[in-house]
Amino acid sequence: MWAGVLGSTVGGLMLAWAMFQQYVPLHLRGYVQKYTHRLMGYFYPYIQISIHELTGERMKRSEAYIAIEAYLSSKSSERARRLKADIGKDSKSMVLSMDANEEVTDEFKGIKLWWTLNTRIPKNQSFSFYPSADVKSYYTLTFHKLHRKLITETYLDYVLKEGKAVGLRNRQRKLFTNNRSDNWYGYKRSVWSHVVFEHPATFQTLAMDPVKKQEIVEDLVTFSKGKEYYAKVGKAWKRGYLLYGPPGTGKSTMIAAMANFLNYDIYDLELTAVKDNTELRKLLIETSSKSIIVIEDIDCSLDLTGQRKKTKEKDEEEEEKDPIRKREKEEKSSKESKVTLSGLLNFIDGLWSACGGERLVIFTTNYVEKLDPALIRRGRMDKRIILSYCSFEGFKVLAKNYLDLNSHHLFGKICRLMEETEITPADVAENLMPKTITGDAETCLENLIQALEVAKEEARLKAVEEMKEKETLAKTEVKEEALANGEAKDKEASPKEDAKEDESVDY
Numbered sequence: 001m002w003a004g005v006l007g008s009t010v011g012g013l014m015l016a017w018a019m020f021q022q023y024v025p026l027h028l029r030g031y032v033q034k035y036t037h038r039l040m041g042y043f044y045p046y047i048q049i050s051i052h053e054l055t056g057e058r059m060k061r062s063e064a065y066i067a068i069e070a071y072l073s074s075k076s077s078e079r080a081r082r083l084k085a086d087i088g089k090d091s092k093s094m095v096l097s098m099d100a101n102e103e104v105t106d107e108f109k110g111i112k113l114w115w116t117l118n119t120r121i122p123k124n125q126s127f128s129f130y131p132s133a134d135v136k137s138y139y140t141l142t143f144h145k146l147h148r149k150l151i152t153e154t155y156l157d158y159v160l161k162e163g164k165a166v167g168l169r170n171r172q173r174k175l176f177t178n179n180r181s182d183n184w185y186g187y188k189r190s191v192w193s194h195v196v197f198e199h200p201a202t203f204q205t206l207a208m209d210p211v212k213k214q215e216i217v218e219d220l221v222t223f224s225k226g227k228e229y230y231a232k233v234g235k236a237w238k239r240g241y242l243l244y245g246p247p248g249t250g251k252s253t254m255i256a257a258m259a260n261f262l263n264y265d266i267y268d269l270e271l272t273a274v275k276d277n278t279e280l281r282k283l284l285i286e287t288s289s290k291s292i293i294v295i296e297d298i299d300c301s302l303d304l305t306g307q308r309k310k311t312k313e314k315d316e317e318e319e320e321k322d323p324i325r326k327r328e329k330e331e332k333s334s335k336e337s338k339v340t341l342s343g344l345l346n347f348i349d350g351l352w353s354a355c356g357g358e359r360l361v362i363f364t365t366n367y368v369e370k371l372d373p374a375l376i377r378r379g380r381m382d383k384r385i386i387l388s389y390c391s392f393e394g395f396k397v398l399a400k401n402y403l404d405l406n407s408h409h410l411f412g413k414i415c416r417l418m419e420e421t422e423i424t425p426a427d428v429a430e431n432l433m434p435k436t437i438t439g440d441a442e443t444c445l446e447n448l449i450q451a452l453e454v455a456k457e458e459a460r461l462k463a464v465e466e467m468k469e470k471e472t473l474a475k476t477e478v479k480e481e482a483l484a485n486g487e488a489k490d491k492e493a494s495p496k497e498d499a500k501e502d503e504s505v506d507y
Contacts, residue, residue, distance in 0.1 A: 047145050049156075052138040067163030068139050070170065072104060072115055073097050079104045095170075100137070108155050114142040168290070173197040173259060176267045178283050181275055191286045197266060199256035205401050206257055207250060207394035207425040208387075217261070219383060224262055224358065236354035240361045240380050244368040245387035248426035251364040254387065255294055258360070265291040271301040272336075277343030281352050292360040299370045341372060348380045389422040398425065402432040403441040410445045417452035421459055427451060 055062045076083060076098035083102075085094045098104055100119045105112060120136045143151050175197040179190070203213055223239050230237040243251040259266050267287050274280050287293060295301060346352065348361055363381060365371060376384070390398075392415045399405045431448040434440075 045145055046142050047148060047151075049141045049151075050138050051141070052136065054136065064160060065137075065139065067160045067167065068115075069097065069163070070167040071159050071163035072106075072139075073166065073170075075104050075106060075115075076102075108158070109150065111143065111147050111150065111155075113151070113155070116140045116142070168263065173263065174265045176265065176287075178267075178270055178273055180273050181279050191283055192267065194265075197259065199260070201253045201256035202260055203257050205397070206253065207390055207397045207428070209391060209393050216385065220258060220262060223360075227357070236349070237357040238349075238353060238359045238361060240348065240382045241363070242368070242376050242381035242384045243362060243364045243387060244366070244384070246389065246424060247366055248424035249387040249389065250425050251387055252296065254385070255292065255362055255364075258362075259292055262292075262360075263290070264360070267291055267293045269293055269295050271295060271298075271339055271344075274337050274339050276338045277340060277346070280339055280343055280347050284347055284352055285355055287356060287359070289356045289358045291356075291358075292362060294362045294364070296364045297366065298363045298375075299365045299367050341375065345374060345380070348375075390418065390425045390428045392418050394425055395428055398428055398432055399445075402429065402434075403444060405441055408441065408445060410442070410449065413449060414445065414452065417449065417456065421452055421456040423452060423455050427455075 051062065051064050051068055053061055053065045073095065077096040080098040080102050082099040083096045084099045085096055098117050100117055103114055103116045105114055107113070116139065118138050118140055120138070141151075173196070174194040176192040176194045179193055203217055206213060227237055243254055245251065255266065258264070265288060269283065274283065284293075363376070368376070375381075395414060395418065396411075399408075399411075428448060431451045432444050434444055
């Protein structure tokens with residue numbers, strides 16, 4: 001009997017709700033719902049707070065929503081009944097989180113709270129270039145109204161802080177590269193593209209002097225913990241590094257080790273793909289905190305050295321005579337980057353550089369002398385790190401990495417050869433790497449000794465050749481000087497002879 005009464009009551013309520021939705025005008029429905037919620041407020045002692053996934057700019061996820069999602073991930077796997085699974089950070093394990101319309105409980109200082117993940121799908125489906133925007137997700141937090149002050153002033157801040165910490169621990173580090181501005185707009189378009197950053201380099205595997213390596217590590221740790229200090233002295237929380245040295249000395253590997261040590265993303269900025277200073281500023285705004293912005297081989301990226309100014313006037317004169325060449329240059333210049341040195345300087349330490357925080361800016365170059373002094377002065381490139389040829393200490397690190405050797409009877413000979421010649425860490429690593437499955441350590445060390453001896457002989461021959469060129473140049477200069485002196489004497493003698501001829505004529 002009770003089942004029949006309950007079924008009739010539910011059926012009647014559903015019929016009444018359907019008639020209300022169909023026949024009551026929309027503006028009247030708003031009034032009814034408004035006063036119904038107000039009436040329920042007198043009897044319903046709970047407060048609800050909603051955090052929506054999409055806010056502000058279209059298709060941009062709310063940072064608060066992301067932090068709450070990370071905070072609830074561990075609690076969901078323990079308490080929720082319906083879960084959804086996704087690939088985790090290591091791409092091997094599954095990560096569980098609460099499914100739509102599921103509820104989990106939380107407790108804070110003895111207070112019980114309820115989190116619910118809701119989804120809303122519009123009734124009137126329409127065609128859209130942004131289909132994912134049609135399904136709106138949001139979290140709802142429910143708590144007793146007696147605890148309003150504690151929840152709004154303390155608990156929510158705690159959730160955001162913990163959620164961001166969990167997100168940093170669980171996130172996949174990413175390697176970004178900038179897209180051309182033609183691909184910035186449209187469905188799922190962005191100014192940056194990325195892949196998962198999986199470079200295995202660490203400071204333990206870097207072929208560097210241990211003292212220098214420790215100095216860099218301490219500098220990075222000081223920076224990462226310096227938020228309050230940078231705010232105190234009134235500086236943006238960023239730091240510039242200039243890595244320079246011959247090719248093959250480990251500049252890119254150093255950047256990877258920094259990213260792995262600090263758990264930062266990397267933004268590899270290709271300046272030649274940036275049209276102008278405005279686009280450069282837009283790219284900076286779209287970078288995240290806890291990241292490294294890298295410009296590799298900056299001496300080759302753009303005309304930032306002033307080297308082409310010497311031939312500018314000559315080229316313009318030739319172009320005036322050749323209209324075809326002038327038209328070709330105009331077409332080419334329309335496609336070239338117009339980023340200026342001034343725009344790059346503002347990118348590094350101008351007002352816009354303060355957007356976001358905890359960011360490293362790294363330049364690499366093989367020829368530091370080519371760079372404009374304004375680009376690498378203190379305050380822009382705060383720390384300069386020279387990565388030179390491989391030392392014996394660096395060799396020992398590589399021998400441990402590649403051959404698992406701490407000592408060997410050939411180490412002494414290698415040490416002597418390294419003191420007499422120059423070889424890059426990349427060349428040392430290539431010789432130490434076994435070329436066959438059965439390759440033994442001694443064979444690899446002998447290959448390295450052979451490479452060092454060849455490099456030593458090449459350096460000797462080069463020195464001899466340079467000496468010969470200097471001697472030839474010196475002889476040429478002596479001959480030219482003697483010839484010049486002879487011509488000068490002839491010129492001095494010529495007036496005297498003319499004078500004698502004049503005297504004989506007068507006689």
